[in-house]
Amino acid sequence: QVKRDGKGGYRFFSEDLNISSARRVRMETRMRNAIANQEFVLYYQPKQDLTTGWITGMEALIRWPSDEGMITPGEFIPLAEDTGLINPLGRWILFQALQDTQIASKAVGYPLQVAVNLSMRQFQRPGLGSLIQEAIQATGIQPEQVELEITESMVAEEVEKAINTMQELRSLGVRLAIDDFGTGYSSMAYLRNFPVNTLKIDQSFVQDLVKDDSNTAIISAVIGLGKGLGMQVVAEGVETALQRKLLEEAGCHVGQGYHFSYPLPLPQLIGLLKDAQNAASNT
Ligand code: C2E
Ligand code: MG
Ligand code: MG
Ligand code: MG
Numbered sequence: 390q391v392k393r394d395g396k397g398g399y400r401f402f403s404e405d406l407n408i409s410s411a412r413r414v415r416m417e418t419r420m421r422n423a424i425a426n427q428e429f430v431l432y433y434q435p436k437q438d439l440t441t442g443w444i445t446g447m448e449a450l451i452r453w454p455s456d457e458g459m460i461t462p463g464e465f466i467p468l469a470e471d472t473g474l475i476n477p478l479g480r481w482i483l484f485q486a487l488q489d490t491q492i493a494s495k496a497v498g499y500p501l502q503v504a505v506n507l508s509m510r511q512f513q514r515p516g517l518g519s520l521i522q523e524a525i526q527a528t529g530i531q532p533e534q535v536e537l538e539i540t541e542s543m544v545a546e547e548v549e550k551a552i553n554t555m556q557e558l559r560s561l562g563v564r565l566a567i568d569d570f571g572t573g574y575s576s577m578a579y580l581r582n583f584p585v586n587t588l589k590i591d592q593s594f595v596q597d598l599v600k601d602d603s604n605t606a607i608i609s610a611v612i613g614l615g616k617g618l619g620m621q622v623v624a625e626g627v628e629t630a631l632q633r634k635l636l637e638e639a640g641c642h643v644g645q646g647y648h649f650s651y652p653l654p655l656p657q658l659i660g661l662l663k664d665a666q667n668a669a670s671n672t
Contacts, residue, residue: 595608
């Protein structure tokens with residue numbers, strides 16, 4: 390049964406993994422049809438360079454429109470993972486995101502970067518490198534425009550194997566990011582062995598930034614860690630001007646969050662990028 394989740398969205402699938410198997414089968418069928426019918430859409434959330442104010446790129450975030458509203462990834466990605474449907478879905482996401490980025494880059498006249506989230510199952514599946522390669526060739530995008538986001542938990546289990554996969558991906562020329570940093574199994578010690586370009590600080594750290602206090606010290610330390618390892622540091626979940634200011638003062642490179650923009654469908658993203666360009670050239 391579809392229920393309002395109180396945030397303007399709808400809770401469609403229970404996050405509880407104990408839901409009945411009959412219900413799971415129904416959802417699975419519905420998802421399989423949605424993939425076949427191309428019902429999914431990608432939204433894009435801009436990322437802003439905190440020093441220059443320039444929008445350097447965006448993160449692709451999947452959405453599933455339904456009659457009752459938008460179904461969020463937190464509700465269906467876990468099931469897609471469990472059932473293996475993440476493989477066809479993930480393939481679609483990759484091709485679509487790269488193609489859309491080409492369209493947006495042409496519209497604004499400079500190469501945008503796109504960050505694409507990978508799931509555990511995609512990351513561990515043999516042939517991921519060829520799939521990425523195929524998507525790059527099919528869309529004609531430059532590999533360095535593509536950033537793949539993985540989480541700490543995906544690399545925590547079989548560290549050696551994960552590092553090999555990361556190296557294989559990097560050899561294609563794409564960038565790698567650690568998403569939600571600070572929430573998972575602490576890979577602090579391993580972090581320097583990971584061939585990653587970007588550290589994305591989890592939004593929980595950013596949300597704690599409500600005034601200039603000890604929380605600033607914590608996030609400054611995390612930013613220092615990433616920078617010390619030569620990584621680009623991105624803060625996600627930036628909602629206020631104060632958070633933006635404190636992050637910039639702490640040396641964070643890039644911000645992403647509702648303060649800059651909500652995730653947007655492609656045409657609106659292009660509109661926002663053009664407005665930002667016009668505003669910059671008028672000053
Ligand atoms: P994530 O990759 O960490 O994405 C950031 C999430 O924070 C997004 O939620 C985004 O809409 C939300 N967000 C952005 N700015 C703010 C803000 O200022 N405040 C708050 N409170 N939230 C903000 P979303 O789109 O619901 O996605 C949730 C998660 O689902 C993602 O977390 C990611 O792990 C997963 N996901 C989304 N799209 C994909 C996809 O295409 N493939 C895979 N495998 N996973 C995806
Ligand atoms: Mg992400
Ligand atoms: Mg994140
Ligand atoms: Mg997340």
